[in-house]
């Protein structure tokens with residue numbers, strides 16, 4: 001059975017992004033492990049945490065607590081990330097998570113000539129988002145995750161499903177979400 005890692009950055013109880021994420025998860029076949037970033041409260045790397053991480057890596061302590069998210073990410077078969085579009089990007093909790101996952105020696109390594117080589121098992125990463133207005137290009141949220149996935153983690157199949165313009169006055173929110181659900185039906 002597929003191991004699906006659901007990285008949930010939907011902080012609002014009435015989150016529309018979460019509605020779409022649930023729609024996707026219902027259509028995937030496998031066992032879902034959720035990382036709820038609102039609850040996890042992952043701290044950004046500071047000097048102390050970076051030194052701790054470097055020390056466990058140097059000591060070969062692969063199962064150290066500080067590598068928990070990286071190990072879980074590395075071993076997932078499919079990764080679903082759900083995040084609202086905030087400030088042309090995603091909530092800062094997603095950045096903290098990606099920082100804890102992007103670990104040289106766990107989720108990627110460098111070749112002798114300095115090329116990153118992915119060490120993740122996952123074949124695909126699905127990103128789902130909703131936005132109050134239009135999503136501009138570059139999208140500093142999804143495009144960044146895609147660059148990490150393809151360049152570092154070695155996950156080439158990266159898809160984004162999004163619903164835009166939900167906060168525009170007069171927007172038919174349910175209709176827009178339904179359209180995105182159709183795109184999910186076609187593209188998943």
Ligand SMILES: Cc1cc2nc3c(=O)[nH]c(=O)nc-3n(C[C@H](O)[C@H](O)[C@H](O)COP(=O)(O)O)c2cc1C
Pocket residue numbers: 010011012014015016017018084085086087088089130131132133134135166167
């Ligand atoms: C802190 C914050 C920042 C936001 N920044 C943007 C933005 O840059 N562009 C945009 O179109 N909408 C922005 N929005 C609106 C959200 O993208 C929109 O309401 C989205 O649907 C929220 O997702 P949710 O319903 O899953 O919480 C922002 C909302 C919040 C709360």
